[in-house]
Amino acid sequence: MLTIRPVDLAPSRSVVELIAAKRDGQRLAAEEIAYLVSALSIGAMADYQMTAWLMAVFFQGLDDEETEALTLAMLHSGRTLDLGSVPGTKVDKHSTGGVGDKVSIALAPLVAACGVAVPMVSGRGLGHTGGTLDKLEAIPGFRTQLTPDEFARIVADVGCCMIGQTADIAPADKRIYALRDVTATVECIPLIVASILSKKLAEGIDALVLDVKVGRGAFMKSESDARTLADALIRVGTRAGKRVSALLTNMDAPLGVAVGNALETREALDVLAGGGPADVVECTMSLGAEMLVLGGKAIGDEHARALLSAAIGSGAAARIAERMIEAQGGDPRVVCDRERLAVAPEEVVVRAPREGYVVAIDALAIGLAAVAMGAGRTRADQPVDHGVGICIDAKPGARVTRGTVLARLFFRAASHAAPVVERVQAAFSIAETPPLLRPLVLGRRT
Amino acid sequence: MLTIRPVDLAPSRSVVELIAAKRDGQRLAAEEIAYLVSALSIGAMADYQMTAWLMAVFFQGLDDEETEALTLAMLHSGRTLDLGSVPGTKVDKHSTGGVGDKVSIALAPLVAACGVAVPMVSGRGLGHTGGTLDKLEAIPGFRTQLTPDEFARIVADVGCCMIGQTADIAPADKRIYALRDVTATVECIPLIVASILSKKLAEGIDALVLDVKVGRGAFMKSESDARTLADALIRVGTRAGKRVSALLTNMDAPLGVAVGNALETREALDVLAGGGPADVVECTMSLGAEMLVLGGKAIGDEHARALLSAAIGSGAAARIAERMIEAQGGDPRVVCDRERLAVAPEEVVVRAPREGYVVAIDALAIGLAAVAMGAGRTRADQPVDHGVGICIDAKPGARVTRGTVLARLFFRAASHAAPVVERVQAAFSIAETPPLLRPLVLGRRT
DSSP states (O other): OOOOOGGGOOOSSOHHHHHHHHHTTOOOOHHHHHHHHHHHHHTSSOHHHHHHHHHHHHHHOOOHHHHHHHHHHHHTTSOOOOOTTSOSOBEEEEEOOOSSOOHHHHHHHHHHHTTOBEEEEEOOOBTTBOOHHHHHTTSTTOOOOOOHHHHHHHHHHHSEEEEEOOTTSSHHHHHHHHHHHTTTOOSOHHHHHHHHHHHHHTTTOSEEEEEEEESTTSSBOSHHHHHHHHHHHHHHHHHTTOEEEEEEEEOSSOSSSEESHHHHHHHHHHHHTTOSOHHHHHHHHHHHHHHHHHTTSOSSHHHHHHHHHHHHHTSHHHHHHHHHHHHTTOOGGGGTOGGGSOOOSEEEEEEOSSSEEEEEEOHHHHHHHHHHHTSSOSSTTOOOOSSOEEEESSOTTOEEOTTOEEEEEEESOGGGHHHHHHHHHHHEEEESSOOOOOOSEEEEEO | OOOOOGGGOOOSSOHHHHHHHHHTTOOOOHHHHHHHHHHHHHTSSOHHHHHHHHHHHHHHOOOHHHHHHHHHHHHTTSOOOOOTTSOSOBEEEEEOOOSSOOHHHHHHHHHHHTTOBEEEEEOOOBTTBOOHHHHHTTSTTOOOOOOHHHHHHHHHHHSEEEEEOOTTSSHHHHHHHHHHHTTTOOSOHHHHHHHHHHHHHTTTOSEEEEEEEESTTSSBOSHHHHHHHHHHHHHHHHHTTOEEEEEEEEOSSOSSSEESHHHHHHHHHHHHTTOSOHHHHHHHHHHHHHHHHHTTSOSSHHHHHHHHHHHHHTSHHHHHHHHHHHHTTOOGGGGTOGGGSOOOSEEEEEEOSSSEEEEEEOHHHHHHHHHHHTSSOSSTTOOOOSSOEEEESSOTTOEEOTTOEEEEEEESOGGGHHHHHHHHHHHEEEESSOOOOOOSEEEEEO
16 A cells, blocks of 8 residues: 655656646656645646646546555545544445435444444535435434544444545545536546545545446446446555445436435335335345445355344344434434425326336436436535435336326425426336346446 | 637537537537637636646647637637738748747848738747747847737838737637646647637738748657648648648757847848858748748749849848838847847857767757756746857867867856856767758748
8 A cells, every 4th residue: 555645745747747748648656646636735736737637647547556646645635534443344335326326324324233333424416416415414403514523433332424525535536526527527437436535545444335336327327337447446445455345236227216315315214124115225235245244244245134134123223323313413213203304295296108117217317307306406506405306106117007107206386397297207218018127236346 | 711700609518518529539610619719718618627628639639620710719819910001912931939040030021122011920939949029129129019000000111020929919829828838738739730820810911931840949859740730730721711831941950050139130130131151041041932922922932032132132121121120119220230239248168078070959958058048938927138148150060179169158147157058068969970961941831
């Protein structure tokens, strides 16, 4: 593992020379990459130089050592959380984002109930993908902005804690990501890897399980791209001294039946009560099993799944969820009484226009419809409405007749429902023959 | 010729989409490129987005139509000079820059003396290359910042005028060039072409002769790269409605024997008096002949050279130089009495360390030595010393013995001469056998 920190910097090439070097396909030394990130932070490299470098990286790539150097430089641009006071292995999960992905909310307490500490730093929704923080904030009183000391204390006391990225965690990643977002340099594997890992490494974890989403509603549209990303994350994460594994999971259709913040939190808590849609349960159990194995609490997948099922059956996982929610200022009664998560009052039904089988539900279209309803945001500074959302009543494979309820939409006021209803209806593909559905877990990478 | 102007803009793709499109190798419509330049001007595109786009262009290129659109967008970002009041064909020359290239100062009056008007907008030195404006300003009182009206009046009255780029000529080019300079996106043929032509088209010219320098002291190191640049300039300039031709000229060694502002202006004026080093005379005559042919005053090279020689021999060219200098506030007596161009007082001699033939003089090293002496600048806002400079006494091919004077350096104070003397001496390659020298004019492109 590299240990380059800003104080070690002694670059012999200038910022412009380093841009030119990457432009020309040269490898940069770890110290040089650390210098660029540091120079951006202190104003010795302008944003317009960083974006030129990022575009050069888009074309020329970064090898694993360069990617690790970028990861560590962004990590060390801010503070790291010290979880030395928490005994045992600390494991987190990262998802590359999808529609209806509420898994973290059940997963963290579930894995913690099995004895593996989960210090989780999550994000907010942007564009068609939702964010765990927005979903958690549907819980009355729940605070996602805690001090590092509060975070460490709750992880130690409860076994898990779920917070937002603070301004002092990997600030260079935040700045570089904002630049990538407006310069068409997001879709670049080594930059994605460094961005994900710099934040996750700041959590003080020992191991990381990746949920790389694949499909229409995901960032990675093909399994091959998803594998490439998963493998790069595993290689670079391993270089940085962490145990890392990855699952590739299907994101052609939304995960579960709920899309929207309160609705999704309800659904995640359903899983802790032994219920929940099959795909959400499968996703939670598969990722949880990986985390228990990496965390040293299970000897294999079967053992891990047995432990997880027991933690649900005994109510231990739900109790951890209650304690975590209470410790973070939220109303713990939502765990048992999920109606306390307020859903918007105006229900509008979307019906099947004809008979057949639901063969696909366009996750991207559903995600964008939820954003249009106010459940998500198109700019980072927009507020979200926790109550609005979509319930899917006919998942892929369902047989419908004309008029069958495909989905229910929950609005504050139904007056503007018409265009959204149309979009949601259009997201459902209905055909005469039943679909060949891909499994939820498409692959596993280690 | 395209006629896209800002008022015609109606882009259907956003700035980020246009960056992504170029990144992915797509052609942009002329309107889209015009939109980007306009968006940069009005703040709808940030500098950090432009630099990402420029780096994408570095990798994916621009075709001739895109390059023309960029040229015209930058041209229309500012005002264009109206020379409608000047009768006849207006022709200018552009050099891609080198060391000791003082040709413009003799060329403009010489061509004007033959009846072709020369409205010339020149630049300042930066890095190892000198700039015509700095050299002209060695003439006491000479003003290079004139109003467009003054410029047009002097071109009409005298036949030529030499000014600097004003803030309102192609301001978008100025801004984009400044960004390219610090983001390793200078070395990109279509961007070079658009930058050169946008400024030259603003002069109100009908035809343009290009002096594309090739070699160690030039921007283009190989003849093949120089040909590519020349051909692109000719194609795009022709698309934009101008007659364009190009000479490729040798810039392995400095042009002439003088490097430094006052020294170079002296040397250029020597040419108008019928003297001057052979290579400077040849460069001036070759470019002048191209200009007379494009300007319709000569039927071919031989005819043109005869006209140019006559204008020198009769003193007509020198008289035009005097009138131009006087019209621009300078002391016209420098044309005949070139000692009035003040050279720094402290002369330090550089001698040959051994016997042999001078086989090469590294123009880049000589240019940088002149900058170190104060004759040039490394940043655009630095002042220059017009008096300091270098005289080369042994050009490539010269036979020297140990102690032969290779060059004389002129300093304000000789106390800091030692490191420069060493650099200048090291710039001379001396070998036992005489060199095979390339001709000055390496090729002609039309």
